[in-house]
Amino acid sequence: MATLKEISAELGLSVTTVSRALNGFPEVKEHTRVKVRETAERMGYRPNRIAQRLVTGRSGMVGMIVKIKPDMSADQTFFEMLTGLTAALASRDTDLVLAVDQDSDPVTPYKKLLERDILDGFILNAPIVDDPRVTFLQDHGVPFVMHGQDRPDPTYPSFGIDNAQVSAQSVKLLANLGHKRIALINDELRHAYASERRSGFHAAMEQRGLSTDYVQNSATLESHGYMHALDMLSGSAPPTAFICASTVVAAGVMKAVHDRGLRVPDDISVMAHDDALPLTRAINFDPALTVTRAPLRDACSPLANILLDHLDGKPARELQVFQDIETIVRGSTGPAPKEV
Amino acid sequence: MATLKEISAELGLSVTTVSRALNGFPEVKEHTRVKVRETAERMGYRPNRIAQRLVTGRSGMVGMIVKIKPDMSADQTFFEMLTGLTAALASRDTDLVLAVDQDSDPVTPYKKLLERDILDGFILNAPIVDDPRVTFLQDHGVPFVMHGQDRPDPTYPSFGIDNAQVSAQSVKLLANLGHKRIALINDELRHAYASERRSGFHAAMEQRGLSTDYVQNSATLESHGYMHALDMLSGSAPPTAFICASTVVAAGVMKAVHDRGLRVPDDISVMAHDDALPLTRAINFDPALTVTRAPLRDACSPLANILLDHLDGKPARELQVFQDIETIVRGSTGPAPKEV
DNA sequence: TTCAAAATTCAAAACGTTTTGGAAAAAAAT
DNA sequence: ATTTTTTTCCAAAACGTTTTGAATTTTGAA
Structure with a gap:
């Protein structure tokens, strides 16, 4: 493995110039830069990352803590994130x-990993409301990027979707179809995103003078979706539309609608937010699911870049980005049924 | 963050001595060692890993490639390994x-990660027969440890169970109970472990003069266990006992036995190999499952240590360790039924 | 031609550790 | 009292890069 010194010896140049030539500094003649590049290539030069890191004070490693559910079941979103993040980070020489x-x-776990004293920063996900990790990391001056936001106006870099907007768009779509009694099958409220969806839902409904009687906040399991929908549909004035936290929940809701002898979308409209995970594809529903859509995979590269930009000194307030959400109308939503 | 230099200045000692005192070298007076330790503690000294790595030529990082199934579903074993491995590696300052x-x-993927030129070695798992990764890594002189073995007499460090022994023990247990027609519901033969189990099964059966008519090698899904068992049980001289590749497969087999109107263990004995994953616990079966048992979690620490010992120069042939397997008899196995 | 300005290059320091090859001090042997 | 051995310590080099401050060369204008 060739080093800078070997290249400089080969060319009769100084190590400085070789380093600068390869790193694209402006103060090196184009002619020499070409020559340096050539011999570096020829000699199979690869910068020693460790040496780079020693002198720059960066380790080139960022951490992420995987939260495992009590049953050790793997979160489907985890591999999606892992895949995207490692690729995005690798392209900026980070592991x-x-x-x-x-x-x-x-x-x-953050404390433990921090004690190993080797990380440049963290990627956090799945924030809960007023997340204690935020306080801890900020107190210790540890840079991080959050996937989502744990509070309305955060002081840290973040990337995520506008969850209030998710609810707003969903309500708008359904209200325009004439629906009045719209249900929200939401995640547990300690999850920041669920809290935001709830606020957005309430705001959008109240703006239209609609009541928000049908809201449930619980774990996003298919079985819960099924249960809650069954329950709501047996009331005296049942909802005519469901907004679901995820496609998994929507699957449960649809099953409940079916089991009640009702049809989607004729009797009941169903929509969900879609993270575009490969396993539960909204398009495979019958009828295909109307969704607000923001692929989780699309968040990986921005998350990586935001964190690395922050490490490069860019201030947090310039690093709070929202991902676009798409509304895709498919077969599971339709006009509200005529009132009897 | 204090450095060696700062400590040496504080004590009027040389950096060398401080370094040696902290690293437990013998040639430093006990008195000074104590003093150095104290001030290091007091000044909050933590060795700069990057600097250590630069001078030792090690990166302190080992790689692992996660193989994701086509449906992106998470492997249950993955989190089990991840948990154990990170803990074991961390205790030896490795990430x-x-x-x-x-x-x-x-x-x-190995090539790609290698190109980043930052890893000291790899941990491989789930070897297939004559695994191409072995050839590749050995050709490139990259150290690794394998969880399992891809060939009978490997030249690389490895840790795993003796899979032929798994079959041997299972057959022995069942044969001693009087079973003659014993089925093996095995994994696909390209997996090295499945191939070994198969050989072991054949050897053990033939040694007892028993025929090996009932062998199936396919993906270890509950549904496959169900299918194969159902199929085998409808033959003219059906097996009286099943050896299953995993507890998941056993679940399917038991269901099939039940659906056939037969009882475990009165009519049919069922046993499996148990990796002791938290999700599918053999003890929770009804009746509780007789197993050969070797907790996957127990493999993590040895795997980490074997790789790190290898990196420290220990030769491969001293680093081929087999994990003990336990045979635990529970309710799912019993005497072979009397022949009609 | 001459001189200032700009462009290009370089030597040396720095990052924080480990390791090498001695040197000084203390203890033991002569 | 001198030499030898052992113990304890140290200065300096090394790892491979980036960065600083200055030196050299080239260019352009006077």
């Missing part, structure tokens, strides 16, 4: 170090 | 870098 959260206290 | 295998060619 992802993983650790598993088995502790009850949410900050302990 | 785990993950990448996801999405390619069709099994060596490409």
Whole structure:
């Protein structure tokens, strides 16, 4: 493995110039830059990352803690994120170090990884409302990027979707179809995103003078979707439309509608937010699911870049980006049924 | 963050001595060692890993490639390994870098990660027979440890169970109970472990003069276990006992036995190999499952240590360790039924 | 031609550790 | 009292890069 010194010796140049030539500094003659590039290539030069890191004070490694559910079941979103993040980080010479959260206290795994004293920053995901990890990391001056936001006006870099907007768009679509009684099958409210969706839902409904009687916040399982929908549909003035936290929940809701002897979309409209995970594809529903859509995969590259930009000194307030959400109308939504 | 230099200045010692005192070298007076330790502690000294790595030529990072199934579903074993490995590696100041295998060619992801030129070695798992990754890594002189073995007498460090022994023990247990027609519901033969189990099964059966008519090698899904068992049980001289590749397969087999109107263990004995994954616990079966048992979690620490010992120069032939397997008799096995 | 300005190059320091080859001090042997 | 051995310590080099501050060369204008 060739080093800068060897290249400089080969060319009769100084190490400085070789370094600058390869790193694209302006103060090196084009002629020499070409020559340096050529011999570097020829000698199979590859910068020693460790040496780079020693002198720059950066480790080139960022951490992420994987939260495992009590049953050790793997989160489907995890591999989606892992795939995207490692690719995005690699393109900026950064590696992802993983650790598993088995502790009850949410900050302990971060503390542990931090003690190893090797990380430049963290990527956080799945924020809960007023996330304790935020306080901890900020107190310790550790840079991080959050996928989502744990509070309305955060002071840290973040990337995510506008969840209030998700609800607003969903309500708008359904209200325009004439629906009045719209249900929200939401995630547990401790999840920041669920809290935002709820606020957005309430705001959008109240703006139209619609009541928000049908809201449930619980774990996003198919079975829960099924249960809640069944329950709501057996009331005296049942909802005519469901907004679901995820496509998985929508699957449960649709099953409940079916089991009630009702049809989608004729009797009941169903829509969901779609992270575009490969396993549960909205297009494969019958009828195909109307969704607000923001592929999780699309978040990976921005998350990586935001964190690395932040490490390069870019201030947090310039690094709070929202992902676009698409509304895709498919077969599972239709005009509200005539009132009897 | 204090450095060695600062500590040496504080104590009027040389950097050398401080370094040696902290690293437990013998040639430093006990008195000074104590003093150095104290001030290091007091000044909050933590060795700069990057600097250590630059001078030692090691990066302190090992890689692992996660193979994702086509449906992107998460492998249950993955989190089990991730948890154990990160903990074991951390205790020897090593980090785990993950990448996801999405390619069709099994060596490409290794090549890619190698190009980043930052890893000390790899941890491989799930070997297939004559695994191409072995050839590739050995050709490139990259150290690795394999969880399992891809060939009978490997030249690389490895840790795993003796899969022939798994079959041997299972057959022995069942044969001693009087079973003659024993089925093996095995994984696909390209998996090295499945191939070994098959050989072991054949050897053990033939040694007892028993025929090996009932063998199926296919993906270890519950549905496959169900299918194959149902199929075998409808033959003219059906098996009286099943050896299953995993507890998941056993679940399917038991269901099939039940659906055939037969009882476990009165009519049919069922046993399996148990990796002791938290999700599918053999003890929760009804009746509780007789198993050969070797917790996957127990493999993590040895795997980490074997790789790191190898990196420290220990030769491969001293680093081929087999994990003990336990045979645990529970309710799912019993004496062979009397022949009609 | 001459001189200032711009462009290009370089030597050396720095990052924080480990390791090498001695040197000084203390202890033991002569 | 001198030499030898052992113990304890140290200065300096090394790892491979980036960066600083200055030196050299080239260019352009006077």
